[in-house]
Amino acid sequence: MAKVRTKDLVDKFNLELVHGEEGLHRPIVTSDISRPGLEMAGFFTYYPADRLQLLGKTELSFLENISADQRKERLEKLCTDETPGIVVSRDLIVPEELIEASRKTGVPIMRSSVTTTRLSSRITNYLESRLAPMTAIHGVLVDIYGVGVLITGSSGVGKSETALELVKRGHRLVADDSVEIRQEQEDTLVGSAPELIQHLLEIRGLGIINVMTLFGAGAIRNYKKISLVINLELWDSKKVYDRLGLEEDRMRIIDTDVTKLTIPVRPGRNLAVIIEVASMNFRLKRMGMNAAQQFSERLTHVIEDETEHDLF
Template sequence: MPTKLKVREIKEYFGLELINEEADLDRKITVSDLSRPGLVMAGFYTYYPSERIQILGKTELTFSDGLCSEIRRERMTHLCQEDTPCIIIAHNLPVPSELVDVAKERKIPILRTTISTTRFVSKLTNYLEGRLAPTKTIHGVLIDVYGVGVLIVGNSGIGKSETALELLKRGHRLVADDVVEITQTADNELIGTAPEIIRHLLEIRGVGIIDVMTLFGAGAVRLRKKLTLVIKLEMWNKDKSYERLGLDEEKIKIIDTELPVNTIPVRPGRNLAAIIEVAAMNYRLKSMGYNAAWELSSRLTDEMDMNEL
């Protein structure tokens, strides 16, 4: 679920000046979208997104300067709603006294920055999208295999960490072991990382905790990686039918994004690391438009057509 952010954190992160000291800096920010309320300044209040941070730049404040004090106060009153988290003035511009009065009554923070409006909107949008993005924690291992972000999942003790260790020995890079924190970006991409407390660590039963960066070097780890493929490990079940051609692609939904899944049955003698390497390379081929299963199906169809002639 999205994380709620306080205005205080925005103020401290960007070093903003607080105009009204008595304001409530613990007001919640719940959406990453911003608002430049030019239409509110012009007197159009329909569809006003009051739950967003309001940004006032040269355009809005120059327009408000041309209004009489009574109308300006009316517009500022509509600007400061109950759910408005804060109002930010760009360019270090003077703050209208009417806005200060209304914000003081409602304890809405007025913050000011020296940065230009466009640059500040860009910086703040990136920050909010990162902090308020939907997140989920999954039990598994995330590893970069040939540039493909592979999330390995399965029951405890199935061999996820041991498989990751073998992949590390083959030159691939660890992102997270045991706990993977996944964030969904605005483009519906899933970015995985490890909790800071277990970053670069790998648990091997019978050995204990190992520091991957110390043992294998800095090139064996990554801080974050985009998830593109899920490998599900499960004990071999002779009564279950596993995919043999690859024509039917299984999907899994994480947050709001679907990812392809390969279910790999585990039994003694199977080289899981080699299978995952092949699965990653096969995924890359599919993303470039080549599908071996479709190619085989096409060949069989052509062969049957030839035999019918």
């Protein structure tokens, strides 16, 4: 099923449909927009027919200066069976030849009062967001001190209970149980909740609670950039856990690597406080302050001083 159709653009940007209503359900498969300047000059060898076509003052002014036959021929080539639509900006007059070509192929012809550059930017941003690669991960996403923390772990390990404690401590819930993640840019992952479970939190033995109703609008967020992954796992006495924090594990989500920490769970550990501190420490590291690295350097200096003292 197509993520975006031409009708979505008409509704989102309040575009005027000039002709081609039967083509409004054509899928848009790429966020790239074409301004067919070379095509207006007759060069169709590399015409990207699957892109949304945007005609501005430059393209339409050029069309006025060529013969009627050339104009008809080129506008007919512009309208193909796979072209999702053609948008005319600045409320400019739509050429009659373009409307006639639309009648033959069913390509929607739309018009907007917005300037060409601004319209291109708005539509591109919208399409990039809607067409971004997506995945879903079982976990909880919380905004802690401005850091988007994705809490993962096996079922029943305590993710939702930890999220509830974090919300009580003033942080904001984004999603519980299932986190929908889209990659908006090469290194930007944005998480949100499926509409069905938005603002809801499931606590075993208690049931489903509405976080916004209980704690207010300040306790929730609709989406958040994911910066840190914290994996909760039951304490394994045979496993050696990192005690200094010098090693940094990474988790790949779609095409992006995100810093990952593993926190062992056992009775008596306050997971909410630990995750809260982990988020603050992550922010400090991004600011260039690494406590583990500083300790390692101090230790190295002490060892070097002791070695020199023994030599002399």
